[in-house]
Amino acid sequence: MNLNISAYIAFVFLMVFIIVYVGRYFYTNGRVFIISLLKGNVSLADSVNRLLLAGYYLLNIGYTFLKLKSWEKINTLEAWCSSLAVNIGTLILILAFMHYGNMLAIYYLSKSNPITHKLFQS
Amino acid sequence: MSNTYTVAAYFIYLPIALVLTWLVAKTLFQNGLIFMRDIFFGREEMARATTALFKSGFYLLNVGFALYILKIYDVLTGMQDTIEVLSTKIGGFAIYLGIMLFFNLYLFFRGKKASRQKRLEASNATAATPQS
Secondary structure, eight states, rough: OOOHHHHHHHHHHHHHHHHHHHHHHHHHHHHHHHHHTTTTTTHHHHHHHHHHHHHHHHHHHOOOHHGGOOOOOOSSHHHHHHHHHHHHHHHHHHHHHHHHHHHHHHHHHHHHHHHHHHHOOO | OOOOOHHHHHHHHHHHHHHHHHHHHHHHHHHHHHHHHHHHHTOOHHHHHHHHHHHHHHHHHHHHHHHOOOOSSSSSOOOHHHHHHHHHHHHHHHHHHHHHHHHHHHHHHHHHHHHHHHHHHHHHHHHSSSOO
């Protein structure tokens, strides 16, 4: 087994673990916000939340697998460490920016809706 | 073949960066919960959820950045090189974390100010209109 293949295996396992863990975390903590955006319609909010989670998994795990195609050639142990870390770092940064984008979207959506805005701020 | 100094530097850098991130996040969000309780006046569930979301965002951003800057481009030839490069990396990362900490604090204070403004306006509005 060469270094590239072991890097691929480590990368895919770590990334899928991180994505699933972070997704569950967002799913449980974002529920309150979706309920308040949909003015307390709990069943609709739950199904929207599940669909968002599914979309998030598909998008990010899909991107994880796409990344394997454009991996540099690894010859040494330090190149193994650094390329694995930089690739995982890039993907986590993408997750972070998506997360902040979502929080901003929730904030502006709640602002444009006077009823929910009052709910948020009061 | 593979450079042992570089590999050792990676294995020293990574735990220090992760523990530093964890410590900063812990202190920031333990105290941030008090701000959030103030912002979401009496809405405990909302305050907890917002703190959790900010916390996960903070972890993602900083752990991602720590991994992203891990690569050492210089060829390390000895102990001295390793120490110099490592201290530059860890110091730079610590400064970045400090800036992030102050940015988060700024957001907390802004939210606090905005919610106080809203509450004042709301209490003025109810005071101005006569109750029927």
